[in-house]
Amino acid sequence: MAILQSNSGNRVTSGLRVSSLTAVLICALAMLSSPTSAHEVQPSVMDITLSPTAADLEVAATVEPFLAGIDLDGLNDTNASDRSDENDRLRALPPAELEAAFRDAWPDLQSEIGLRVDGQDIPLELGDVSVPEVGNVELPRTTTFTATAQLPEGDAPVVVTWDSRLGGVAVRQQGLKQEGYTAYLSSGGETAEIPREGARDENWALSLLTYIPVGFEHIVPLGLDHILFVLGLFFLSTQLRPLLWQVTAFTAAHTVTLALAALGIVTVPAAVVEPLIAASIVYVGVENVLSRGLSPWRPFIVLLFGLLHGLGFASVLAEYGLGSQNFVAKLIGFNLGVEIGQLAVIAVGFILVFAAMREFGRAAEQRGRAAIYLALAFIVVPAVFGLFATFGITLDGGLLPLAALVAVLLGLTGAALASEGDESYRQNVANPASILIALVGAYWFVERVFL
Structure with missing residues (x-):
């Protein structure tokens, strides 16, 4: 037994x-x-230059997921989306065709990428769009585009808005003698108020806490x-x-x-x-x-x-x-x-x-x-x-x-x-x-x- x-x-x-x-x-x-x-989903980078009357934006982003209708909020890999095939198709487009597709989609994207002053949405006008040549279609390519906006009279600060569908974005203020405002919006949202002239004073402790989740x-x-x-x-x-x-x-x-x-x-x-x-x-x-x-x-x-x-x-x-x-x-x-x-x-x-x-x-x-x-x-x-x-x-x-x-x-x-x-x-x-x-x-x- x-x-x-x-x-x-x-x-x-x-x-x-x-x-x-x-x-x-x-x-x-x-x-x-x-x-x-x-x-892998890459964060976008936005450089913003402000003057008393205008805002100039230069954005470096992988725009194919934007155009494919992929929701990047919380997504780490575009293959996990049911729109991944469309994303791959867009990756293979020649620069001129991808630029044309991006310009066609811009009216819709304006509701997701924007500026706000005193609670009022400020329209952005699309400028140059620079798309790299098609390389390894298995790897993301970074498109750079510019946009401008005319600001209302006064000195009210500017807020950048970024829809969570577009994933994360690093916002960097340029054009100042001293260091400008910087922020990372991991799941979209909006920045703090950015002065049109001069740099925004950032709290030391807040800066530290903001970068802990990034690490x-x-x-x-x-x-x-x-x-x-x-x-x-x-x-x-x-x-x-x-x-x-x-x-x-x-x-x-x-x-x-x-x-x-x-x-x-x-x-x-x-x-x-x-x-x-x-x-x-x-x-x-x-x-x-x-x-x-x-x-x-x-x-x-x-x-x-x-x-x-x-x-x-x-x-x-x-x-x-x-x-x-x-x-x-x-x-x-x-x-x-x-x-x-x-x-x-x-x-x-x-x-x-x-x-x-x-x-x-x-x-x-x-x-x-x-x-x-x-x-x-x-x-x-x-x-x-x-x-x-x-x-x-x-x-x-x-x-x-x-x-x-x-x-x-x-x-x-x-x-x-x-x-x-x-x-x-x-x-x-x-x-x-x-x-x-x-x-x-x-x-x-x-x-x-x-x-």
């Missing part, structure tokens, strides 16, 4: 481990096949490469001390290069930085598998990689424009947002795999917990995101890899709980997760260098 029970238990355990492996493979494929940048958003959900790197640090060891050493080195390094790059002291092309960031992901994943803990050189390697990631953060920050007014506050706010995002990643990772780190004892209890984790991986996660879709919250290309990542960690934890031995966590969670991290990093390296 005992033998039969033992064999039955082994079959259950084996089945759970096979199911877990299947879950991991499915989710890994989802992560690997997810585009990293081809259809956080760059990690969660947009920074999948940074998320995987941080998880690579996390999976090295179950002990707190190695994690603290690594996170401290990484934070110190990326803070330095972020500041230097933001100040214009250090400039490295994205074509160099992005492949090296992918290579850093490969390294931490591979070393996790080959090493048995924190090596003497690991913190120094992580510090060097932190310098690279800081340059990546700076390239994103440059899109929004810091300006010189309250520069330090904005830089600190962005960096705080990045740190909060990284800590959130570690916290979620810990919560997902915590059960696998513990020794519960009896095999029957282990199998029961394993079944629960596999159910979470296969049922609860899809159900939760399906619930989001029911309420109109889109599970787009930026969130799909995160959902896959959650399912992977739940599946691996289930495999660990269905196994026996002191090395269960390392063999079934830390090592497989590190291998997947390295594989995704290798895929990105090839993509960023050769594709």
